[in-house]
Amino acid sequence: MLTAEEVSQIEHEISLVPVRKAAGIEALKIVQQHRGWVSDESLKDTAAFLGVSAEELDSVATFYNLIFRQPVGRHVILLCDSISCWVMGYEKIREHLMQKLGIKYGQTTPDGRFTLLPNVCLGTCDCAPALMVGPDLYQNVTPEELDEILSRYN
Amino acid sequence: MGLKILTEHINVPGIDTLETYRKMGGYRSVEKALKTMTPEEVVEEVKKSGLRGRGGAGFPTGLKWSFLAKPEGKPRYLVCNADESEPGTFKDRVLMEKIPHALIEGMITSSYALGARTSYIYIRGELMFVLRILEKAIAECYAAGLLGENILGSGYSLDLHVHPGGGAYICGEETALLESLEGKRGNPRNKPPFPAVWGLYGCPTVVNNVESIASVPWIVNNTGDEYAKIGVGRSTGTKLISASGHINNPGVYEIELGLPVEEFLFSDEYCGGIWKGRKFKAIVAGGSSVPILTGELFLKTAEGTPRVMTYESLSEGGFVSGTMLGSGGFIVMDDTTCIVRNTWNFSRFYHHESCGQCSPCREGTGWMEKILHRLEHGHGNMHDIDLLVNVSKQIEGNTICPLGDAAAWPVASAVRHFRDEFEWHVKHPEKATA
């Protein structure tokens, strides 16, 4: 069941587009914002609300990197692994993160704090290496700074 | 110091606010266009300016605008492509973050020229902080009567929406972007028909890059002829270059097209030369989808002519000894860089981002990634090097959208210019990284 708040936010998105299903991506994002990720059940409910089949909406959901069809931690770390970060020390950051958190790409820490994902160029290649934690962008990251950055999130 | 059209006021404190932006002369083009010019006159100025699409393909903006179909009873749309995800390209992000009103002013003036009543800025989903900056600027414009009904009493009305993407590189391709705006998977459409005829919801649509649109106000204020005086030949105006990698001063630079390449790379005003006193080995000059070049061939053509920063000069020599200006993403590599390793990184990227519609792209990018992985990790043989080139040739030109080409070119050019390095990896498997 979608909550009343989710429904009203999705209705607003629908009001901005000519056909109901055009609000699909936005609807998924809204659900994800409230629940952290999009479960099969949330997907079905959202699809029914938009008047499309769950299969159709799922094919949309799985197309986009920022829609999570699996549970994620409270904070998702997106580490840029594209070329400029790569030539500017990405691997050190990756090793440090994986070691410190004890997880690999696609995994979540046992305490549910962080999920680690690789990401394409974050558009800040002049300040490489770069990563995002949730909505926050960090630039020119060094392994030492990383510890401090992570400590800001719980 | 070259002329600055887009970034002149980038360091003025408060330039992200409407008040300061207007104090610096902002929104004059809206007043001028809406009150004293017909839409056709605006299109004509942009045509005269010679402005070419700054998203990478360099298609003349005025010409594209004049191709916009105008059937009765159908809305027309302007969609700004702010999906910038090309590795090595970050100029649009900097422009939107620092001077959001430059884009919004361009959107209003351009929408007027095209007769659009609703326009969109499609911004990549990762950049929520930039989206907030744009939304705030748009709200200021609505409050000031620069957006909404009857703008500045001109009788022209416009609604402007910012739409965040879902995280997919392919959605920067204009037809994939339109599919995504319609709430679908971002699968590119076959072109033609071009969006100018069949775009958003089947309506005539112009898709333009952030920098292209932000260049329009200056053209309207100063005339297309004045703009065409900047630059060289068919490369008119100024261009934002995103410079990154092994240089002393990474960042975004606005240059007048025609600037000598050597000056851009080595003078302290721009890149400031190669870092740590090392040598210039290679460059990807136009974002990750253009061919890689050796430092030597980049500074001078095969005939020994020094190159300048124009679409024509960078592509001189074709794919044999030239490259492309593309989106202006300058990735500089010093002499410690392993080309095989970097090429593998490119391939992995394209394999991951392929939408999967065309088999040459879907399968071919996967093959190239696998072969490069093999070579890089010391399990490759000499035959693999030719196989790579072979696979890249089978992708090139055989796909719906140019992502296939973009995946093929970096690989083919890396082997062309750095073959000995690939062979070295085969001959010295013990030294290849584990």
Ligand SMILES: NC(=O)C1=CN([C@@H]2O[C@H](COP(=O)(O)OP(=O)(O)OC[C@H]3O[C@@H](n4cnc5c(N)ncnc54)[C@H](O)[C@@H]3O)[C@@H](O)[C@H]2O)C=CC1
């Ligand atoms: N900025 C970035 O992040 C990225 C940029 N690119 C660039 O994208 C380029 C490829 O883009 P495409 O859009 O596929 O190139 P294209 O050459 O097909 O089109 C360029 C523009 O001109 C328009 N156009 C072309 N012929 C037309 C006609 N006859 N009538 C009406 N409109 C016409 C198209 O609609 C499009 O807007 C590459 O060269 C690459 O440099 C690629 C990846 C990322």
Ligand SMILES: Cc1cc2nc3c(=O)[nH]c(=O)nc-3n(C[C@H](O)[C@H](O)[C@H](O)COP(=O)(O)O)c2cc1C
């Ligand atoms: C795979 C791919 C990704 C693209 N990404 C972008 C992008 O992020 N931003 C952009 O402006 N153009 C991008 N383009 C080019 C667009 O298709 C289109 O040519 C451009 O937005 C037109 O605007 P312009 O004429 O102002 O350059 C991409 C093209 C391809 C093939």
Ligand code: SF4
């Ligand atoms: S070339 Fe690749 S990305 Fe483009 S439509 Fe085909 S499969 Fe999709």
Ligand code: FES
């Ligand atoms: S390559 Fe990492 S931010 Fe662009």
